[in-house]
Amino acid sequence: MRAAAALLAEQLSSAVHDQAVHVGRSTPAVRGSDWRLATVQTVNADGTITTTDGIPARRLDSYQGAKAGDQVVITVSGTGGWVCSGRLGSGTGGWVPYTPTFTASGGGAALGNGLMDAEYTLNGDECRLRISFVAGSSTTFGTGGLRWGLPFAAAALPHASMFWAGSAMCSDTGLAYYPGMCRISGGVTYLVGISATTAAGSTPTEWRSATPFTWATGDYASFGITYRIA
Template sequence: MATYTPLSSLPYPAPADVADLPAHLKALADAADGRTVLRFADAAARDAKITAPVSGMVAWLTTSALLTIYDGNAWISPGVWTAYTPTWTAATTNPTLGDGTLQGRYALVGNTCHFQLVLAMGSTTAFGSGAYTFGLPVPAGATGVLVQFVGNAASTGGRALVSAQLTSTSGATGFTVWGPTSTSTPALGQIGATGVLGSAWAKDSGSFFRISGTYETA
């Protein structure tokens, strides 16, 4: 009966096993096959061949020169930027994007997420009421309230630096935005439908948010 190596559980014959070199070599090759860096032309070829991937499998896609890793749920590419559509809500009445644009992208490296978000108000954007919350690409980890993001926003009153923080200490799926809500005081307030620097957002006038940050994922 075969025994196994302690780290990778690769099989090798025991002294009492029946001598069958081809069978022993095949068992070793089969066990090692899924533990190497597999090579495929693209994701479609990979998925057609690996119909039941297991966590930790690594595959190289030659056409796109991309390294992919199966994390137990999906094939991911560490450090590669991926587009996502952030949510945009408000405390009292949710805004509607209309013909504005709301775009995001993110990159995962281990349990670290880097992201960027851009919101540009349009001529049919409705601003809602109450403080704004934007969605993260993946839930945050236990660092939660320790993490803050930076960005800038512009309304009819001008452009202002803003700071954002996660909405909970663990497992946050969004963040709130803080910045100068008045030109008469240096105090920061939570930013929402009332705009920045004491002036509200205006339709199709260059009002926007640009925010980026890094946080630990759940």
């Protein structure tokens, strides 16, 4: 009888041990580190993010362009420090749609009922960008150079004369096409279009309300550029 009781006690002890090992392997508080999914609530200036459930985590350098709403992977160390390794893939090839702002350096520009279609993709701190724009009947062009907003501010460059360059084209309601380039200067949040010549054949200049032609309903522009984000 005593032998049977001793055997039962040994089996029970073994079962409790096995269960404790199982719990330890599956419980972060016991194991000491873990990873999980989270949603970004705020992006902080010190290189951290805060999740919607209040966890502050440092960002890896590869996680550029962080924004609220990103679905991310966060990891906790055995000492309780959290690190965010980056956002999850969207399943759409990495291209993300966004709506650029439309402004003019002197003010007064507004998209109105015009159309804007744009998207970007990130590879580390490299941003590839496409913007398409069609003017509507209530679109206004203001004064000064026209500006189309970026999804992320550009990184600083060593000199004010340096910039990133890309391709651009605009059309005067299909009557004439003006190939050109677009430019992003260091530290700015917009790009500008530049034509080799205006309709009158004058000096190359940034696109404005009357260059390279007088913009009106149905006129359109397209841009493609790659730049480094801040």
